Amino acid sequence: MDVQAALQVLNKALALEYAGVLQYLQQSFLVQGPYREVHADFFRKLSDECRTHAARLGTYIVLLNGVPTVEPAPIRQSTDLTEMLKNSLELEREAYNTYLEGVRVAADEVPLRLLCEELAYDERLHMEAFEKMLAQKALRLADAEREIVLTRSA
Numbered sequence: 513m514d515v516q517a518a519l520q521v522l523n524k525a526l527a528l529e530y531a532g533v534l535q536y537l538q539q540s541f542l543v544q545g546p547y548r549e550v551h552a553d554f555f556r557k558l559s560d561e562c563r564t565h566a567a568r569l570g571t572y573i574v575l576l577n578g579v580p581t582v583e584p585a586p587i588r589q590s591t592d593l594t595e596m597l598k599n600s601l602e603l604e605r606e607a608y609n610t611y612l613e614g615v616r617v618a619a620d621e622v623p624l625r626l627l628c629e630e631l632a633y634d635e636r637l638h639m640e641a642f643e644k645m646l647a648q649k650a651l652r653l654a655d656a657e658r659e660i661v662l663t664r665s666a
């Protein structure tokens with residue numbers, strides 16, 4: 513494994529997680545509307561999860577004799593819920609792609625590959641959550657699936 517390349521990817525991921533801590537917390541403060549409490553809780557939990565991811569990254573960076581960054585990636589803020597969701601999806605996508613890069617760079621360094629795979633898995637599920645909230649998924653039912661009739665077996 514190229515340790516310098518690994519440290520670069522891990523620090524890029526750490527900067528994104530720090531951005532997530534602040535961006536989600538800010539969104540939890542600013543979100544308004546009838547479903548404010550639902551979204552505020554959701555954003556607060558994601559902020560906590562970013563902090564947990566950041567801690568795992570910082571630990572591994574030092575394991576590789578690197579110094580963890582203290583600079584977050586750019587933070588996007590908005591007072592509009594839909595824009596918050598789009599900004600969130602964008603952040604999750606960047607983190608996901610960075611962890612995929614981490615998997616490639618980790619190569620045969622199994623523990624680092626496992627870490628990157630686990631974090632990629634988490635971010636993929638977060639992306640899915642935002643894609644659904646933004647109704648971006650192309651879910652189609654065939655005509656035959658629109659009405660399901662249950663029949664008693666003979």
Ligand SMILES: [Fe+2]
Nearest residue numbers: 529562565607
């Ligand atoms: Fe994360």
